[in-house]
Amino acid sequence: MSETSAKSSAPAGDVRQFTVGADDDGIRLDRWFKRHMPDTSFNVVSRWARTGQLRVDGKRATPGDRIEAGQQIRVPPAEAPAPATARPKRERPPLSADEIDFAQSMVIHRDKAALVVNKPPGLATQGGTKTEKHLDGLLDALQFEAEGRPKLVHRLDKDTSGALLLARNARAAGHFAKAFSSRTARKVYWALITGVPSIEDGMIELPIAKQPGTGGEKMHVDEKEGLPARTRYRVIERAGNRAAWVELQPYTGRTHQLRVHLAAIGHPIVGDGKYGGPDAFLSGGISRKMHLHARRIRVDHPDGGTIDVTADLPGHIAESLGHLGFDVALGDALPLDEVKFSETAEGKRRAVTAAAKARRKERRGERRGRGRG
Structure with a gap:
């Protein structure tokens, strides 16, 4: 979440305005409240929606609406706290010894401000409908010597494995959220894809939007309504024309971006039947x-x-790369893209401001010129 998605600038008792952060892009509005205003019950949110007090970009909203990064959420003034006789908030059940051991076994980096875990495939980052086992539910095991449980600052899809950053205090959470929203944080993914791209080092720039009729659970390329999305890819090795091992660096953070982009250029990620269909699977073990x-x-x-x-790679990916004769050391030898300031959110904001200032200066010059004539 961005700083503006977690705080409201309005004084107490006034209508509050929030900006949807990049890490909340594509989630339901009720999930946003659960993340950022956990003390606000679903019933209250529903009542605000029914009475027209809850709005997104000025339009009436419902709890089930999907929200997008950059949108403005209007929230009514805070309500008086419920009486002491109200039902107490449900506490998280204590973790078992096995759950604690499992959670702590995922940690691959630890310092006073941050943890990095290697999330296994099949473990959801957060809970949802029919999702009872998830990383968020295991965070009590990762408190260690800190005062509170760590906080999620970005997500990975359930079936995507790998490095996931956690903040260990509020200050670090704000710092990391800003790094992700401004795109100064760098993430490198490895994927096995079907076929081999004709261009071995390229940039995919295709706008992405929610696919109609899927309830926001599936995305697609949409040239008219989609949000800008950019993915850098490089082919590390190829297995003839059958498959390729690629490095991916997302320059934007759209939901399912890497999966949608690779499928869109005709080379879906192996195992991604949701976006690649039958073509996403390879035979031969x-x-x-x-x-x-x-x-x-x-x-x-x-x-x-x-x-x-x-x-480290999960077992099934390591086995597949080995089966195809790929050398894992080659992937880590590629240099990491350096972020140019002009590509960050702050850089783009300054560029827009400078362009607007230049246009105003040009218009003033035109007016003076007409006066002299």
């Missing part, structure tokens, strides 16, 4: 699981320096 892994994450540390962590 290659696993049918998703072959997408967050290999590396690099982000500035809130106390100075850099967090730069690499996550």
Whole structure:
């Protein structure tokens, strides 16, 4: 979440305005409230929606609406706290010894401000309908010596494995959220794809939107309504024309971006039947699981320096790469793209401001010229 998605600038008792952060792009509005205003019950949110007090970009909204990064959420003034006789908030059940051991076994980096875990495939980042086992439910096991449980600052799809950053305090959470929203954090993914792209080092720039009729659960390329999305890819090795092992670096953070982009250019990620259909599977003993892994994450540390962590491959991807004769060392030898300031959110904001200022200056010059004539 961005700083503006977590705080409201309105004084107490006034209508509050929030901006949807990049890490909340595509989630339901009721899920946003659960993340950022957990003390606001679903019944209250529903009542606000029924009475027209809850709005997104000025339009009436319902709890089930999907929201997008950059949208403005209008929330009514805070209500008086419920009386002491109200039913107490349900507490999280205590974790078993096995759950604690499992959660702590995922940790691959730990310092005072951050943790990085290597999330296994099949484990959801957060709960939802019919999703009872998830990383968010295991965070009590990762408190260690900190005062509270760590906080999620970005997500991975359930079937995507790899490096996931957690903040250990509110200050670090704000710092990392800003890094993700401004795109100064760098994420490197490895994927096994079907076929081989004709261009081995390229940029996919295709806008992405929610696919109608799927309830927002599936995305697609939409040239008219889609949000801008950019993915850098590089072919590391190829197995004839059958498959390729690629490195992916997302320059934007759209829901299912990597999966949608690779499928759109005709080379779906192996195991991604949702976007690639039958063409997403290889014969010859290659696993049918998703072959997408967050290999590396690099982000500035809130106390100075850099967090730069690499996550080992899960068994099925390591086996597939070995089966196809690929050398894992080749993937880590590729240099990491450096972020240009002009590509960050702050850089783009300054560029827009400068362009507007130049236009105003030009118009003033035109007016003076007409006066002299």
